[in-house]
Amino acid sequence: MNAFRQNHTTIQDTVIRWSMRFFTYAIVLGVGYILFDIIVKGIPAINWEFLTGFPRRGGSEGGILPAILGTTYLILGSIGVALPLGMASALYLSEYASQGRLNRMIRLAIITLAGVPSIVFGLFGLGMFVLFFDFGTSILSGSLTLAFMILPTIIVSSEEALRAVPQALREGSLALGATRWQTIYKNVLPYALPGMFTGSILGIGRAAGETAPILLTVAAFYLPILPTSIFDQVMALPYHLYILATQHPDTQKVLPLQYGTALVLLFLVTGFNLIAIFLRMRFRKKYKW
């Protein structure tokens, strides 16, 4: 039967291929433009005074040092809680857990937490830390709220790092009579730790960049003094940008400050993310099992 014409799809295929390229590169272009805009308009605002000085005149002049420090404290606080908690949880799930009901509930809880909107975390932090525990709007409340928010991320990436360690290492150790914990401590953790830390860096990026959770639990806008205790309020980069951009009356005057703040925040978060991506690539190559 000669019903078969030839499968001349080359032109059709080329059109489809290029359409697909269009959609893909359009995204790249969009991202690139945003980054370009922030960088180009932010750089003029960056100078030594901006980075190390205190805000003056209600934030329309001066520097953003308190915000940088505040974000730093929040990062340290949230990581201080989320990292040990997350790594311990990942260790349990990866090394000790059976298929029982409790473990399924734990996994369900983690997936659930990952899906909770950031503002709801803010509400939760408000209800529990600020009000119930009476910590007030403070570094403590903010750090704890952020910690709970990034916990799923840390657990998931830590578990991934643990699972990447070949089973053979564990079996060899157990076969020699070592206990579970000895096996993990000596034969699994050392290889998994780099990956676990890498995953945490992504968590740090999130903690540094989120506004909604700290909106209700810690952030102040104009605080030209540095915090003295964890019960103090603090400025933070994302919140600072938000207020500058939306509520400052003299928007024209502060535009360069807005861009400067945005650039500092972008630099911080992107810096963390790039380090994490880079480290992950390097570790994948190094531990090519």
Next chain:
Amino acid sequence: MVMSPQTPTKIETLGLEVFYDTQQALFGIDTVIPSNQVTALIGPSGCGKSTYLRSLNRMNDIIENTQVKGIVKIDGTDIYTNGTDLADLRRRVGMVFQKSNPFPKSIYENVVYGPKIHGVKDRQTLDELVETSLIGAGLWSEVKDRLDKSALELSGGQQQRLCIARALAVEPEILLMDEPASALDPKSTARIEDLIGELRVNYTIVIVTHNMQQAARVSDFTAFFYEGHLIEFGDTQTIFTKPLNQQTEDYITGRFG
């Protein structure tokens, strides 16, 4: 049957060499595959028979970092030139895989996939093609009332026959079969072997098999591969009773492999 200068040749390879990255899988293979006959490729695991098979429809092209040297002619034309129409080549040279791989679609959709790709649109033509192909694969009576059911619901043997029907639907001239029955039970295997005997009338068949009894039962000609080299080629009867090469005899009598 013995090959004579008058036996029409369907496929011819001259100095065929295949490299996966830097590793050479085939060394200077010269073969002549006669038309409308069943040629079996035997040899131990990793000897290159599947690689050879995949060179005949250029399916090696889709694996990264493969290199093919030499000439492969079908009906006298080299298929490794720049002007080769790959789509048409693969239509004319059908392939059945070791593990059956029906698409997750209906039985009907599986069989018409090929014809549709090659431009057949008329519903009636497609229906006829489906019936003819399924009859040719010996599956029609079992599925004719449930063509719209998922192909994945069929048994292993049925799925493999469906894959054969799928290949037949584009009206190939050559059928390449890579251990088509190795994953099947003896009863299904026997059915496939009978089918091969019937298909030989209209198609040139090249079949890779690790089962020597199968090769002896089913084929007219046999090629013995070992470690990437073609050791011996001849009509099946001779190969299995009076092989010319000592290595061939060792393999056939089970001394290795």
Next chain:
Amino acid sequence: MIFNSIQRKLLQDKAVRTILLGAASTSILIVVLIFLFLGKEAVPFISKPGISALWDSRWIPVSFQEQRYGILPLLSGSLLVTFLATIFMIPFGVISAIYLSEVAVKSEREILKPFIELLAGIPSVIIGFFGLVVLGPVIKSVFGLQTGLNALTGALLLALMAIPTVISISEDALRNVPRSYKEASLALGASKIQTIWRIVVPAGLPGIIAAIMLGMGRVIGETMVVLMVTGNAAIMTLNPLDSVRTMTATIAAEMGEVAFGSSHYAALFWVGIFLLLITLGLNIIAQRVLRKYQMV
């Protein structure tokens, strides 16, 4: 009994196990606490002014005459923005995922993938800021509006933010399509593009749908972008060029000035509860689809 070193080791092992189990269980504890504390602050609203007050088309919580705590305009704002964002998110996210997974060459992928990950990492407040100072004015002039802060502007930026999620999960789905399908298709003479669109994508469709749902979940839950860019007018409308108010923005904007314990305060917690239920619902459905698909 004297504890020998083996028994000590076993005891230590047991202790470690208990500690780690405790750590892992905190996840469950946190989820419970979230519901608990949201509920605690929201409960007063049930007696005064009563749950049915939420079913109102007006959200006017601060008023001299009559306060209205209708959640409908906020819900409508969230839905409109999400719907629009999804319209942009699907073609760009899914097609890019297909391109990256099936068509792009290795070197291309190694440059593009980090770019997408970078996008995923940009803080939402920066995207919102960009919308405020760049995209908003552009939309304003293109459509000749009073202001560029509306549902459309928000939707465009939200789509951009959700696309990395869609790409990541869709890619997983496509990668899970058995290679044998591709081989069978190519062996029949189909081209690579034909194989992708006729075999691979249909086979990976459940995972792609789950990816879109997870993207939608991200969009609904996003706060800063909508707060800064959608205009904050609590109205019910289908017009993308109107300013709207989402549930997330409402909580963020009003919680700072609300009186603790007031009806307004409790109403905001109800908005939070609704928001949580919707996002969780989406995530659960998406996870179901993913799990069912992976079992096939």
